[in-house]
Amino acid sequence: MEPLNLYSLAALMTYQEVRTGVVLFAGLILAIALHEFGHAAAAVWLGDPTPKNTGRVMGGLDALGEALGVGRGRTNRYTVNPIAHADPIGTVALPVMATFVLPGAMLVGWGRPVPFNPNAPGRKVSYKRMVILVSLAGPMTNVLQAMAWSAILVVAVALGAGESQNEVVRSLVTGAISGLDLGWLQLLVGLNFVLALFNLLPVPPLDGGHILVTSLQRQNPDWAAWLQRYGLFVFLLLIPVIPFLLSPVRDLTLMWTRFLTQVAGG
Numbered sequence: 001m002e003p004l005n006l007y008s009l010a011a012l013m014t015y016q017e018v019r020t021g022v023v024l025f026a027g028l029i030l031a032i033a034l035h036e037f038g039h040a041a042a043a044v045w046l047g048d049p050t051p052k053n054t055g056r057v058m059g060g061l062d063a064l065g066e067a068l069g070v071g072r073g074r075t076n077r078y079t080v081n082p083i084a085h086a087d088p089i090g091t092v093a094l095p096v097m098a099t100f101v102l103p104g105a106m107l108v109g110w111g112r113p114v115p116f117n118p119n120a121p122g123r124k125v126s127y128k129r130m131v132i133l134v135s136l137a138g139p140m141t142n143v144l145q146a147m148a149w150s151a152i153l154v155v156a157v158a159l160g161a162g163e164s165q166n167e168v169v170r171s172l173v174t175g176a177i178s179g180l181d182l183g184w185l186q187l188l189v190g191l192n193f194v195l196a197l198f199n200l201l202p203v204p205p206l207d208g209g210h211i212l213v214t215s216l217q218r219q220n221p222d223w224a225a226w227l228q229r230y231g232l233f234v235f236l237l238l239i240p241v242i243p244f245l246l247s248p249v250r251d252l253t254l255m256w257t258r259f260l261t262q263v264a265g266g
Contacts, residue, residue: 020187028109029091033081038140046125048118051116090110153189153260157265201242203235204227213228
């Protein structure tokens, strides 16, 4: 018996599942790019120019970007360009697997960490506050994106999006919104809430881990050093249970989007 390959697995997906997968993947790319830009913008705003002067890494992605005319730049992470923040595993490989090979799996991802200097000479806050604020900025951008998608969902429902027999939809704006799939909007809301909580898990190298290590450095330096050294291994061990840890977010998101739909639908 011939083993299943990527093409045979993809062939098992319906047309609607493929479309939904493409939307989710594009939404994840946007969510990750804005997440990393949030870190960079917070660092720059707090007086550290490091994100603007970061030597490029991952030459293969740079070469691809330059060939496509969307190169991420050699010295700048202070940008919303997705190629500037892309990680081959967290932005491409795992999301593609979760979206098109194992549809229905929880979709999470990450970009390359944005370097910053908490001891920058021009910083406006203390070392501890710098780390905490820059670390929080990424997840907060995902929360803002979730709220933005929620607002679009409300507008879409209010204008009758998804109702094929609605004869009131006439304006250009309404016509554009009516082409949206409400299920996609709900998924994008949930995706960003999941990413926000995922990154706030208190384990390095996630944002929540950086906050925890910084908070422990003065009172419990041994624990902080242990987390810095072994946090990645702890994270890898937690990967199988992360979907269970984050499943309440999906349930709450479903309740939230249902509430918005009911309110907007009148």
